Amino acid sequence: MTQVEHPPAQLAGFMLVDEDPEHHRFRVHRDTMTSEQVFRDELERIFQRCWLYVGHESEVRNPGDYVRRPVGNRPVFMVRGVKSGKVHVFHNTCTHRGAVVCRQKSGNTKVFQCFYHAWTFDSEGQLKGVPGREAYGEKLDFDALALKAVARVESYRGFVFACFDPGAAPLVDYLAGAREYLDLIVDSADGDMEIIKGTNEYCVEANWKLLAENSVDGYHALPTHDTYFKYLVALGTDLSGGVAGTSHDLGNGHTVLEYAAPWGRPIAKWEPLFGEHARDEIAGLRAQLVAKYGEARAARMADTNRNMLIFPNLVVNDIMAVTVRTFMPSAPGRMDVTAWEMAPRGELPQLRQRRLDSFLTFLGPAGFATPDDVEALESCQQGFNSGGVEWNDISRGMAREPHGDDEAQMRVFWRRWAERMGSAGHLAVGR
Amino acid sequence: MSAATELDLATLDRAAVEDFLYREAALLDEWDLDGWLTLWAEHGTRYVVPCNDTPDGDPAQDLVLIDDDELRMRLRVERLNSRKAHREYPHSRTNHQVYNVVLGSPVDGDLPVTASFTVWRFRNGKASYYVGRYHYRLVVERGEPRIRSKRAVLDMTELRPAGDLAIIL
Numbered sequence: 001m002t003q004v005e006h007p008p009a010q011l012a013g014f015m016l017v018d019e020d021p022e023h024h025r026f027r028v029h030r031d032t033m034t035s036e037q038v039f040r041d042e043l044e045r046i047f048q049r050c051w052l053y054v055g056h057e058s059e060v061r062n063p064g065d066y067v068r069r070p071v072g073n074r075p076v077f078m079v080r081g082v083k084s085g086k087v088h089v090f091h092n093t094c095t096h097r098g099a100v101v102c103r104q105k106s107g108n109t110k111v112f113q114c115f116y117h118a119w120t121f122d123s124e125g126q127l128k129g130v131p132g133r134e135a136y137g138e139k140l141d142f143d144a145l146a147l148k149a150v151a152r153v154e155s156y157r158g159f160v161f162a163c164f165d166p167g168a169a170p171l172v173d174y175l176a177g178a179r180e181y182l183d184l185i186v187d188s189a190d191g192d193m194e195i196i197k198g199t200n201e202y203c204v205e206a207n208w209k210l211l212a213e214n215s216v217d218g219y220h221a222l223p224t225h226d227t228y229f230k231y232l233v234a235l236g237t238d239l240s241g242g243v244a245g246t247s248h249d250l251g252n253g254h255t256v257l258e259y260a261a262p263w264g265r266p267i268a269k270w271e272p273l274f275g276e277h278a279r280d281e282i283a284g285l286r287a288q289l290v291a292k293y294g295e296a297r298a299a300r301m302a303d304t305n306r307n308m309l310i311f312p313n314l315v316v317n318d319i320m321a322v323t324v325r326t327f328m329p330s331a332p333g334r335m336d337v338t339a340w341e342m343a344p345r346g347e348l349p350q351l352r353q354r355r356l357d358s359f360l361t362f363l364g365p366a367g368f369a370t371p372d373d374v375e376a377l378e379s380c381q382q383g384f385n386s387g388g389v390e391w392n393d394i395s396r397g398m399a400r401e402p403h404g405d406d407e408a409q410m411r412v413f414w415r416r417w418a419e420r421m422g423s424a425g426h427l428a429v430g431r
Numbered sequence: 432m433s434a435a436t437e438l439d440l441a442t443l444d445r446a447a448v449e450d451f452l453y454r455e456a457a458l459l460d461e462w463d464l465d466g467w468l469t470l471w472a473e474h475g476t477r478y479v480v481p482c483n484d485t486p487d488g489d490p491a492q493d494l495v496l497i498d499d500d501e502l503r504m505r506l507r508v509e510r511l512n513s514r515k516a517h518r519e520y521p522h523s524r525t526n527h528q529v530y531n532v533v534l535g536s537p538v539d540g541d542l543p544v545t546a547s548f549t550v551w552r553f554r555n556g557k558a559s560y561y562v563g564r565y566h567y568r569l570v571v572e573r574g575e576p577r578i579r580s581k582r583a584v585l586d587m588t589e590l591r592p593a594g595d596l597a598i599i600l
Contacts, residue, residue, distance in 0.1 A: 105484060198482035198494030203591035205557075224517065227510040234506055336591055341494045353491060357498070365590060366480060366496040368510055371518035371597035382555075 016425050017418040018391070019411070024398040026411050027391040030384045033207035039332040041424035046312050047072040049420070051152075051161040051174045053314040053326050054078050054089050056342065058158060058194035059106070064123050067106045068092060069338070071162055073328055076150060077102040078160060081124040082110055087155065089162045090125055090147040101147070112147075121147050157186045158193060159324075177250030178310050185318050188267045188289060188301040189344035195324070196356070200339040202365040206377035208313060208329040211337065212413055214373055215315040215325070216257050216307045218243070218405035219396060224376055228362060228369040235273055237263045245304070245404035253311030253416025255409040261305045263320055266351040267344065268302040278350050309409070311416050320358035333381050339363065439571035440537050448544055448569065449532050451576040456527035459599055464508040467599070472570050472577040476501050479582045480600060486584045496596055497583075507599070518597040523554040525598055529565070541568040541579050548583065550600055552593070559593040561600055562586045 245259020397406025
């Protein structure tokens with residue numbers, strides 16, 4: 001287990017994340033969830049400095065394809081350059097006087113023209129058109145007025161990340177042990193994953209870290225999601241195999257729950273729900289995985305579920321469907337959640353249908369589970385406002401090898417959070 | 432299609448359709464979801480809500496918010512009737528408003544109907560709204576209008592103002 005590297009105490013006070021291994025106690029002060037100061041410090045110390053997920057390369061498959069979205073609460077857009085074929089992420093602001101230059105949610109274009117004064121940029125960001133250019137002096141450097149790329153943009157296996165800190169370590173180093181779990185997903189689809197059309201863009205009136213916890217929380221599944229499990233049973237899924245598993249510390253605050261799948265998986269574990277006609281197809285997929293990756297790795301790809309949290313705010317869950325979910329706070333008690341479904345390109349229609357069904361019934365904001373998570377998170381936030389209780393307890397499983405329904409994975413997240421926050425992770429006495 | 436069905440569909444004028452849609456809205460607002468289920472046709476039913484960013488979303492290929500066949504609709508109602516649909520226990524108060532009702536020409540024995548909707552949802556001191564347009568296919572079974580399919584297309588560019596969609600639109 002990673003030990004906390006206690007930063008030097010700079011404020012007179014105490015840590016907001018309090019680990020006491022001797023007494024098997026790990027607790028987090030509720031100010032982490034409610035304080036405006038903590039929120040402002042998070043924006044600066046976490047969201048300005050960590051690699052944040054932007055999107056997937058399949059969303060901009062063709063030259064000139066673009067998608068516009070906020071990253072770290074800043075409007076940016078991702079575009080595949082027509083000339084270079086490279087994926088760029090630009091700040092969505094005209095270098096002239098500031099208006100946003102990408103005004104559609106997605107599309108394909110050769111140029112981005114600011115409507116305000118009609119400055120025109122190409123898909124590589126170069127400034128190509130300035131009405132009345134002769135009005136400018138000959139020494140003005142127009143090349144320097146290209147669209148501003150986000151300080152760092154790198155991608156791993158199709159997942160595009162950006163970082164606003166020019167001095168950040170490379171993405172591959174940042175991802176650490178999470179890389180292998182992204183590999184498992186991408187390799188299982190022969191390297192050809194795509195984001196399915198249709199985005200879940202919902203909102204939770206709760207602190208963003210509650211969703212980080214919830215996304216890898218095996219302990220809540222049975223009590224919170226009773227109606228979902230009833231739904232699965234009604235469909236004919238045999239849950240008796242259980243969801244036994246464990247969690248792993250992937251380094252840098254990333255963590256994963258890995259557990260048995262009692263239900264079917266489009267890659268590549270058949271269950272009656274898929275229909276007899278899909279049986280051979282899934283057996284064939286599985287045989288290909290075994291031939292390519294060996295029995296052990298193929299079995300992990302096919303038979304296990306993985307809920308992964310990539311610090312700070314990316315969740316990639318490979319359950320019955322694959323979700324890519326990111327969430328960003330707009331206030332201590334409010335976050336915007338954006339979730340996409342990822343699937344192998346060109347998979348069989350009946351497998352795609354099953355995957356879509358699984359996603360929307362479990363993971364979607366109108367499904368049989370996510371609304372109850374939303375309720376749980378909002379309920380916690382409301383409870384915090386009651387006061388009287390200062391700390392959340394996250395001690396489950398401290399005295400044993402972590403089970404899937406323990407809280408070791410949350411402790412991994414919180415330790416990293418405390419490191420990143422440094423002195424801001426202290427609570428000044430009397431504040 | 433039999434002549435009798437054509438005749439029944441033909442008697443469904445806008446006033447009759449509006450009465451039917453108001454009855455549906457009242458059942459939803461009263462949380463009489465079992466009663467709501469009886470408004471549906473016997474076979475081939477479908478209740479769909481596309482994602483906000485893909486109003487033309489096809490549930491066979493694209494991610495949608497809701498894609499309920501008869502079984503899933505029944506299980507959704509069972510869930511919402513239980514005390515374990517935490518997001519809706521206690522239930523929200525809702526107000527389903529239906530207007531701008533337009534009847535199309537019958538297609539394959541179904542009557543296409545579109546209508547605007549505003550659904551207000553009030554819970555825990557919070558007010559949220561869903562605004563969009565319904566696309567119905569209605570049929571007549573045993574002399575009563577019934578819903579074959581219902582597609583609720585949201586006009587809001589994102590679901591965020593409403594949070595989630597645990598209720599039935």
